Amino acid sequence: EAGVAQSPRYKIIEKRQSVAFWCNPISGHATLYWYQQILGQGPKLLIQFQNNGVVDDSQLPKDRFSAERLKGVDSTLKIQPAKLEDSAVYLCASSLQYRRGREELFFGEGSRLTVL
Amino acid sequence: QKEVEQDPGPLSVPEGAIVSLNCTYSNSAFQYFMWYRQYSRKGPELLMYTYSSGNKEDGRFTAQVDKSSKYISLFIRDSQPSDSATYLCAMSAFGNEKLTFGTGTRLTIIP
Numbered sequence: 001e002a003g004v005a006q007s008p009r010y011k012i013i014e015k016r017q018s019v020a021f022w023c024n025p026i027s028g029h030a031t032l033y034w035y036q037q038i039l040g041q042g043p044k045l046l047i048q049f050q051n052n053g054v055v056d057d058s059q060l061p062k063d064r065f066s067a068e069r070l071k072g073v074d075s076t077l078k079i080q081p082a083k084l085e086d087s088a089v090y091l092c093a094s095s096l097q098y099r100r101g102r103e104e105l106f107f108g109e110g111s112r113l114t115v116l
Numbered sequence: 117q118k119e120v121e122q123d124p125g126p127l128s129v130p131e132g133a134i135v136s137l138n139c140t141y142s143n144s145a146f147q148y149f150m151w152y153r154q155y156s157r158k159g160p161e162l163l164m165y166t167y168s169s170g171n172k173e174d175g176r177f178t179a180q181v182d183k184s185s186k187y188i189s190l191f192i193r194d195s196q197p198s199d200s201a202t203y204l205c206a207m208s209a210f211g212n213e214k215l216t217f218g219t220g221t222r223l224t225i226i227p
Contacts, residue, residue, distance in 0.1 A: 004159070040124065040219065040220075041219050041220075042120075042122075042204050042206075042217030042218050042219050042220055043160065043204075043215075043217050044217070045214055045215065048214070056214060091159055091160075093159070104162050104165070105160075105162070105215065106161075107159030107160050107161065108159050109157070109158055109159050110157075110158075110159055112157075
């Protein structure tokens with residue numbers, strides 16, 4: 001079974017530029033998550049989709065971050081304009097269904113962003 | 117105060133030693149407790165999952181949850197170099213799928 005696919009793996013941009021990350025979840029997984037992992041910290045949830053609807057985006061900085069999951073499959077996360085503090089690994093995860101805290105998350109390898 | 121506290125380490129132990137990793141938390145609503153393992157430049161992968169208080173064993177790994185003390189532990193017996201990774205505790209409340217992660221403990225097993 002193919003895992004969660006993410007691209008690009010690495011991206012270096014200058015502040016105020018824009019960047020987009022792509023995620024393809026495991027086939028059949030209804031729930032998709034974007035996490036931000038800053039060096040030395042645990043992952044922090046940015047946004048959670050159930051199919052193509054947003055379940056939780058309370059920690060997404062909406063003035064600069066946006067995400068969409070068209071057709072309930074793959075997803076893109078965009079940052080515009082980027083700030084230095086956005087340097088992090090952006091992890092996409094998926095789970096089979098929404099089971100209120102009991103679902104195993106499968107993570108991709110992440111997209112590492114460096115903002116100069 | 118952070119909801120979940122975890123000693124970041126780094127922790128280095130010789131091969132074959134018993135490793136103890138710990139997290140404390142403040143949110144009494146947490147009922148689902150997980151340990152994820154994250155190898156360098158990889159995504160986290162689920163290692164152990166427990167519900168409420170008690171122990172769970174899987175091979176060389178044992179997870180313990182003490183809800184009265186708001187304290188969880190992961191024990192690794194007969195540690196191997198392949199166990200070298202960052203270990204993240206994570207937890208969630210019933211009715212809320214949002215996972216709250218600790219900062220992770222970086223573990224190195226020395227051959």
